[in-house]
Amino acid sequence: MPHRKHLLRLAAATCLSLLCLVLACEKKPGQDAPDNSTSTKADALEPVEIKPTEVLPAARVEAGKQHILEFECNRCHVIDGVADVPTEKSCVTCHQQILAGTFEAKPEVLQKWQKNIIHLTATPELSAMAPRFKRSWLVDFLQNPHDLRPRVDAQMPRMKISEEDANKLADYLLPEVYAAQQMLPGDAKRGEERINALGCGSCHAMSGGNLQASAIPVKLKPEELALGMKLAPDLRHTRRRFHPATLVTWLRDPASIKPSTKMPKIPMSEQDARDIAAFLITSNLSSLPEVKPPERLPVLERRVRYGEVSEKVFKKVCWHCHSEADYVGGDGGPGNTGGFGFEGRGLSLAEYTAIASGMRDDQGKRTSVFKDAPNGMPWLVAVMYARHVEVAGGKVEGVRGMPLGLPPMTLEEIQLVETWISQGRPR
Amino acid sequence: MHIFEKWTMTIAAGVILSVATGALAPAIADACGNSMRYETNYPHRAKQPVAQKAPQQVGSVIRAEQAWNKGNWQLTIQEALRAHPTLSKRSHAYMANKDAEFVRAAWLTASAITRANGAFVLDGQAAPEKDDTKRRLQVDWATETLTWLVERNPEDPLFKMLLAESLARTSTGSGKAIELLEEIGEQDLMPDGYGWATLVALYKRAGNEKKDAVKTAGERCTTVGLDEKVCSGDFVELLPEAKLSAKARKKAKTRVAK
Numbered sequence: 001m002p003h004r005k006h007l008l009r010l011a012a013a014t015c016l017s018l019l020c021l022v023l024a025c026e027k028k029p030g031q032d033a034p035d036n037s038t039s040t041k042a043d044a045l046e047p048v049e050i051k052p053t054e055v056l057p058a059a060r061v062e063a064g065k066q067h068i069l070e071f072e073c074n075r076c077h078v079i080d081g082v083a084d085v086p087t088e089k090s091c092v093t094c095h096q097q098i099l100a101g102t103f104e105a106k107p108e109v110l111q112k113w114q115k116n117i118i119h120l121t122a123t124p125e126l127s128a129m130a131p132r133f134k135r136s137w138l139v140d141f142l143q144n145p146h147d148l149r150p151r152v153d154a155q156m157p158r159m160k161i162s163e164e165d166a167n168k169l170a171d172y173l174l175p176e177v178y179a180a181q182q183m184l185p186g187d188a189k190r191g192e193e194r195i196n197a198l199g200c201g202s203c204h205a206m207s208g209g210n211l212q213a214s215a216i217p218v219k220l221k222p223e224e225l226a227l228g229m230k231l232a233p234d235l236r237h238t239r240r241r242f243h244p245a246t247l248v249t250w251l252r253d254p255a256s257i258k259p260s261t262k263m264p265k266i267p268m269s270e271q272d273a274r275d276i277a278a279f280l281i282t283s284n285l286s287s288l289p290e291v292k293p294p295e296r297l298p299v300l301e302r303r304v305r306y307g308e309v310s311e312k313v314f315k316k317v318c319w320h321c322h323s324e325a326d327y328v329g330g331d332g333g334p335g336n337t338g339g340f341g342f343e344g345r346g347l348s349l350a351e352y353t354a355i356a357s358g359m360r361d362d363q364g365k366r367t368s369v370f371k372d373a374p375n376g377m378p379w380l381v382a383v384m385y386a387r388h389v390e391v392a393g394g395k396v397e398g399v400r401g402m403p404l405g406l407p408p409m410t411l412e413e414i415q416l417v418e419t420w421i422s423q424g425r426p427r
Numbered sequence: 428m429h430i431f432e433k434w435t436m437t438i439a440a441g442v443i444l445s446v447a448t449g450a451l452a453p454a455i456a457d458a459c460g461n462s463m464r465y466e467t468n469y470p471h472r473a474k475q476p477v478a479q480k481a482p483q484q485v486g487s488v489i490r491a492e493q494a495w496n497k498g499n500w501q502l503t504i505q506e507a508l509r510a511h512p513t514l515s516k517r518s519h520a521y522m523a524n525k526d527a528e529f530v531r532a533a534w535l536t537a538s539a540i541t542r543a544n545g546a547f548v549l550d551g552q553a554a555p556e557k558d559d560t561k562r563r564l565q566v567d568w569a570t571e572t573l574t575w576l577v578e579r580n581p582e583d584p585l586f587k588m589l590l591a592e593s594l595a596r597t598s599t600g601s602g603k604a605i606e607l608l609e610e611i612g613e614q615d616l617m618p619d620g621y622g623w624a625t626l627v628a629l630y631k632r633a634g635n636e637k638k639d640a641v642k643t644a645g646e647r648c649t650t651v652g653l654d655e656k657v658c659s660g661d662f663v664e665l666l667p668e669a670k671l672s673a674k675a676r677k678k679a680k681t682r683v684a685k
Contacts, residue, residue: 305652325527351496352496352618352619353585353618354585356618356619356651357585357616358616366582366583367614368616371615423650424647424651425651426650426651426652427651427652427653
């Protein structure tokens with residue numbers, strides 16, 4: 001009998017093992033099952049609790065908020081604890097409302113505008129940044145913004161932010177201090193396999209790294225997916241941006257840190273998250289190819305008049321920020337009466353006489369927009385060309401690229417303006 | 428359908444939509460700023476978070492400026508006064524008005540009166556005016572109005588140029604007119620060709636000693652696109668001072684610009 005009992009126990013154990021094996025191997029449609037090779041190991045790992053080591057004094061945070069308001073960060077971003085600006089001052093809200101058809105205007109007007117809107121339709125919400133981001137990165141990024149989100153054509157604009165300003169802004173955005181976190185042990189090689197299996201590359205780019213697109217193992221609404229893809233940052237910068245321990249929590253459950261995030265919760269084990277974090281932080285990144293700004297085109301032979309330049313350039317993009325200050329109570333935009341931390345330049349690009357009337361220089365003196373910039377180009381041309389240089393990663397000393405934070409004007413558009421200026425600015 | 432296929436189709440649809448949207452996008456983006464404020468401003472709105480004015484009024488000022496840009500001085504006056512008829516009363520009380528759109532109507536009217544050498548009556552009809560005394564009084568009103576605007580905006584080249592144009596119609600104001608126009612011309616801030624044309628007229632009055640300057644100013648005038656007839660400066664009339672009694676002048680509510 002004991003022998004028979006033993007055999008029965010053995011048979012039952014074998015059946016149970018086989019059943020477990022079958023269940024484990026069965027791949028549910030549309031789901032990429034967690035890697036079972038580490039499931040036992042993963043179960044043993046407990047998530048690390050992330051806690052701030054210090055909270056900044058309220059007065060310092062409040063001073064930071066005043067800086068946020070001064071630089072009008074809320075014209076483009078939704079920010080925790082900062083009131084929204086009126087719709088007509090918020091580029092993104094206005095564009096979103098027009099695209100959604102909720103902006104109060106005649107239907108035919110809405111339809112016309114909907115076709116025109118290309119830029120500034122989505123920006124990241126600035127909330128729950130403190131647990132995630134390193135202060136050093138934020139302070140540097142605010143002063144030297146770069147292309148963080150490759151699928152968003154607009155970038156964080158190069159504003160007049162000093163190191164002191166950036167630190168004050170960071171005081172508000174990162175009111176809690178998360179002291180230098182240790183990286184949790186992880187296998188970067190395995191992390192590379194997991195990140196590519198879990199579909200992260202379908203939304204994110206990782207320039208200079210090895211990240212491939214694959215299906216996301218969760219179901220998302222198309223509009224959520226589209227927005228998530230649009231705002232997904234380039235993972236090349238993760239090692240400079242993220243606190244390493246928070247990154248693990250973020251990977252496993254982003255909404256537990258930032259409830260409004262568009263990043264979906266993708267099922268993964270603690271070990272998966274640690275391995276992926278190790279990959280993101282320690283894998284080799286190849287240096288990026290040097291991008292050279294394009295050469296300016298020679299001026300045109302044909303006659304160019306103001307009407308053509310206005311239609312194709314000034315009233316296409318420029319006048320959104322450089323408009324007349326008086327019609328119907330408008331403020332003329334930040335490029336005219338000031339905004340985004342800039343003093344008003346008094347420049348309207350909406351009318352011939354206004355353009356010819358120039359702008360205020362750094363000393364507040366009115367000066368021509370056709371005068372030579374430090375690089376010898378007429379000022380109007382220099383600022384537009386400088387944007388090409390900025391996008392290529394460079395900087396033109398003394399000239400801020402325009403349009404601010406947006407893709408550069410095309411070389412043909414710049415050529416048109418330069419031709420018009422070279423011909424004596426005919427009306 | 429496998430989720431990967433669904434995902435691929437979603438991406439493909441998104442890409443097609445983006446390309447189509449980009450291809451259809453017209454050249455001018457006029458959704459913001461003043462255009463938005465104007466186009467969203469229509470009467471049946473229950474609340475008006477963006478626009479504050481009745482559209483007819485705004486439309487009149489916009490049409491006045493369009494007419495001014497085309498050199499149609501009579502229509503400029505008619506449209507500007509349709510929006511702000513108080514301007515025609517020649518009362519100095521309007522100078523307390525800080526409304527920016529009113530200010531625009533004021534300078535458009537003053538400039539149109541000046542460039543027409545006072546040849547239109549300052550009322551909603553803007554009928555032709557032939558009497559020299561009355562024409563000069565209207566130019567004096569324009570000079571006062573533009574002086575007020577220059578005082579409010581001392582660095583604005585447009586108001587300086589317009590004031591200089593009105594001063595150029597008077598013998599007493601010619602010197603100041605040259606000073607103002609030369610200053611903005613040297614800074615390459617001449618707002619339009621009429622400033623150069625006025626300078627040509629003023630230099631011509633000065634005689635042969637300004638021969639080279641006449642040529643230079645005339646060239647600048649034609650380069651920015653005005654025709655030879657305007658750039659000759661001959662359209663700038665020197666209007667005789669209106670000989671009115673103090674009582675009559677008070678009635679006209681216009682002071683001679685000092």
